[in-house]
Amino acid sequence: MTDQNTNENNAEKIQALRDMIFTAEKTLQGAKAMLLQIEGKKKTGRRKKIENADGEEDGKIIQGTFDGQIMLGTDGKQYPVPANYASKSKLVEGDMLKLTITPDGSFIYKQIGPVERRRLLGIVNQDADGNYFVTSEGQAYKVLLASITYFKVDPGDEVTLVTPRDIDSDWGSIENLIHKAEAINNFHAAKDDAPEEDEKPAPASNSIPNATDWDNSSTENIDTKKEPKKNKAFSAIDEWDDDLEELKKELI
Numbered sequence: 001m002t003d004q005n006t007n008e009n010n011a012e013k014i015q016a017l018r019d020m021i022f023t024a025e026k027t028l029q030g031a032k033a034m035l036l037q038i039e040g041k042k043k044t045g046r047r048k049k050i051e052n053a054d055g056e057e058d059g060k061i062i063q064g065t066f067d068g069q070i071m072l073g074t075d076g077k078q079y080p081v082p083a084n085y086a087s088k089s090k091l092v093e094g095d096m097l098k099l100t101i102t103p104d105g106s107f108i109y110k111q112i113g114p115v116e117r118r119r120l121l122g123i124v125n126q127d128a129d130g131n132y133f134v135t136s137e138g139q140a141y142k143v144l145l146a147s148i149t150y151f152k153v154d155p156g157d158e159v160t161l162v163t164p165r166d167i168d169s170d171w172g173s174i175e176n177l178i179h180k181a182e183a184i185n186n187f188h189a190a191k192d193d194a195p196e197e198d199e200k201p202a203p204a205s206n207s208i209p210n211a212t213d214w215d216n217s218s219t220e221n222i223d224t225k226k227e228p229k230k231n232k233a234f235s236a237i238d239e240w241d242d243d244l245e246e247l248k249k250e251l252i
Contacts, residue, residue, distance in 0.1 A: 059102040063112070066095040068142065068171030071109075073099070083146035085109060086173070090162055092117060093169040116165040121178065124148070126155045134161050134172055141172035148174070156181025 064073035066086070071079045079099055081091070089111060091097075096113025122136030132148050132155075133140045141161060151174055153159060158178040163169055 059100050062099045062101070064097055064099065066091050066093060066097055068093045068169065069144070071097050071099060079107070081109060082107075083144045084150070087144050087146040087150050090173045090175055092162055092164045092173050093171050094164045094167045115167065117162050118165040119175065120161045120163060120172075122159060122161045122172075124153050124155055124157045124159055134159060134174070136161055136172075142170055143172055143174055150174075151177045153177055154181060 062073045062075060062077075062079065064071040064079065066072075066081060069081070069086075071081050073079055081097070085091075091111065092115065094115040095111055098110045098112045100108040100110070102108065120136040122134040122141065124132060124134055125140070126132050131142075132145065133142055135141075141163065143161075151159070153174065157180055160175040160178060161172040162175045163172045
């Protein structure tokens with residue numbers, strides 16, 4: 001009986017110590033939270049996933065389809081998807097998502113079934129209401145404002161747009177910034193100022209004209225009365241003409 005009583009007392013003490021530790025930890029966490037609030041600081045750090053003994057996340061799990069802005073759950077309800085997450089993950093309409101609602105009410109999304117994608121080049125535009133869209137291949141695609149701010153794009157910029165391949169979607173996700181509008185305008189301006197291929201520059205003043213460029217006035221300074229030089233062979237015979245006449249006289 002003595003050993004049994006001892007074991008029971010030990011079990012009670014152990015449980016009491018566990019309760020004291022649990023209470024102390026809660027008190028410490030509360031004190032830290034109050035201190036951060038007084039100092040005007042926010043608690044930072046990555047949200048930890050809460051998993052149970054089977055390795056599954058605790059909380060309510062819902063699957064659904066992304067429609068470009070929100071998730072349409074299989075339970076028929078709509079769930080908001082953070083724009084920053086959708087932009088950074090480059091979600092497109094049709095992607096399958098898994099939403100875990102933790103016991104504290106936090107939403108944790110995970111992409112579980114991406115659809116086939118295609119990439120397009122487009123130009124960023126903005127309508128009169130301030131809404132941004134990307135024009136590509138004659139179609140205007142809506143984009144999230146978070147994508148605009150994340151890539152710091154402006155109207156007129158050229159971007160790479162990701163859209164679902166097999167779905168006729170009005171939404172797209174910006175993947176990369178290709179060219180800024182200022183660079184595009186400078187390129188077209190330089191191209192317009194460049195001379196056309198069939199345009200030839202005027203000849204310089206000191207350039208030598210071609211033979212076909214000569215006119216009649218170009219021969220004014222040529223002495224047309226001056227006889228050309230005789231061939232060397234004929235001029236040598238002519239020089240011996242007088243000597244030959246003298247030799248003929250002596251022979252006679």
